[in-house]
Amino acid sequence: MKTIVICGTSKNLGKYLSENFSKKNKVFKISRSANKQDKNQISCNISKKEDAKKTLKFLKYKQKKIDAFIFCIGDSSKNYDDIAKSNHFDQSFKSNFYPFVNLLNSYLETFKKKPTQFKVKY
Secondary structure (H helix, E strand, C coil), X not given: CCXXXXXXXXXXXXXXXXHHHXXXXXXXXXXXXXXXXXXXXXXXXXXXXXXXXXHHHHHHHHCCCCCEEEECCCCCCCCCCCCCCHHHXXXXXXXXXXXXXXXXXXXXXXXXXXXXXXXXCC
């Protein structure tokens, strides 16, 4: 049995993956809106550095080793009509790239560079 952390589990791909991986693995599910009745569901806004650090410290307390992270957080919707402008890219980085950086840095700081796998969906 592997220990997997899936980020972005409130809907779509993250929800689907968490339901399927939970059948044969221990899965911790991270989303901004958590189901209080699921003991492995963690409410966290990964886009905030301090929230990411706090969540990773909690995960280390619960589980000394994480085999894999699956990152499904982000907004892939196109919010412009014709030609993309720099503010559209800024928003995309803010909702997609920076939360992953927060997760990765928090992992490295908390788990002291223990080997794991990161899978990212963009």
